[in-house]
Amino acid sequence: MIFVTVGTHYLPFERLIKKMDEIAGTIDEEVIAQIGSTKYRPKNMTYFTFKDENEILELYKKARIIVSHAGVGSLLTLINYSKPVIVVPRLKNFNEVIDNHQLELVEIMKNRENFIVIYDTKNLEDALKENVISNRDKNKKDKRLINFLKKLIETM
Numbered sequence: 001m002i003f004v005t006v007g008t009h010y011l012p013f014e015r016l017i018k019k020m021d022e023i024a025g026t027i028d029e030e031v032i033a034q035i036g037s038t039k040y041r042p043k044n045m046t047y048f049t050f051k052d053e054n055e056i057l058e059l060y061k062k063a064r065i066i067v068s069h070a071g072v073g074s075l076l077t078l079i080n081y082s083k084p085v086i087v088v089p090r091l092k093n094f095n096e097v098i099d100n101h102q103l104e105l106v107e108i109m110k111n112r113e114n115f116i117v118i119y120d121t122k123n124l125e126d127a128l129k130e131n132v133i134s135n136r137d138k139n140k141k142d143k144r145l146i147n148f149l150k151k152l153i154e155t156m
Contacts, residue, residue, distance in 0.1 A: 001029065001030045001031070001032060001062055001063050001064055002020075002024075002029060002030070002031045002032070002063060002064065002065045002066075002067060002128070003031075003032050003033075003034075003059045003060065003062070003063035003065075003066050003067070004016070004017070004020050004031065004032070004033035004034065004035075004045075004066075004067040004068075005033075005034045005056065005059075005066070005067070005068050005069065005074060006033075006034060006035060006036040006038075006068075006069045006090075007034075007036060007068075007069050007071040007073065007074055008036065008050065008071075009036065009037065009069075009071070009090070009096075009097065010037050011037065011090070011095060011096055011097060011098075012036065012037050012038035012039065012040070012096070013036060013038065013069055013090055013096050014038045014039075014040050015094055015096065015121050016067070016069065016088050016121060016124075017033060017035050017038055017040055017042060017047075018040060018121075019121035019122075019124050019125075020033060020042075020045065020067060020124070021033075021040075021042040021043060021044050021045055022044070023124065023125050023128065024042070024044035024045035025043070025044035026125075027128075029064075030045075030046070031044070031045035031046070032045065032046045032047070032059060032063075033045050033046070033047045033048075034047070034048060034049070034050065034051065034056065034059075035047045035048070035049055036049060036050065037049070057077070060077070060078070060081055060083070061081075063083060064083070064084075065083065065084045065085075065086065065128065066078060066081070066083055066084070066085045066086070067085075067086045067088065067124070067128075068085055068086070068087055068088070069087075069088060069089065069090050069102065070087050070088070070089035070090065070102035070103075070105045070106045070109070070117075071090075071102070071105075072105060075087070075105060075109055078115075079112070081114075082114060083114060084114050084116065085114055085115050085116070086116045086117075086118060086124065086127050086128065087106055087109060087110075087115055087116065087117045087118070088117075088118055088119075088121060088124065089102035089103050089105070089106050089117070089119065090102050091103075091119075116130075
């Protein structure tokens with residue numbers, strides 16, 4: 001499952017929600033989105049406007065990949081998860097936020113191993129595909145290591 005969150009800001013983040021809705025219509029994976037204050041209603045993904053913190057944390061736990069705005073609260077919480085996070089900062093020129101402080105936040109976060117930062121939603125689908133491929137490769141390597149260690153233990 002892919003979980004998308006835009007936080008609790010009063011300005012909408014339609015650019016992200018519309019693009020994820022478009023992508024959700026082309027993939028074979030459940031997408032659940034917290035859409036916040038937008039008037040846009042997705043057609044291809046399950047959505048809600050807001051939930052309490054515990055419900056959001058449960059969705060973080062269940063998700064395979066998280067797509068998030070670059071809000072400080074969301075990013076600080078997501079640091080504690082070892083899941084892939086695709087971060088899309090809200091931008092002032094799209095009237096998604098009152099200033100570009102999220103750009104400053106992603107500069108700090110972009111070097112974290114499990115965080116991928118994209119600035120243009122045109123790159124979102126590629127980021128999701130790359131993440132799927134890298135996760136599959138990682139899982140294959142993990143399984144090979146586990147199998148190797150099992151065989152090693154069996155021979156002892």
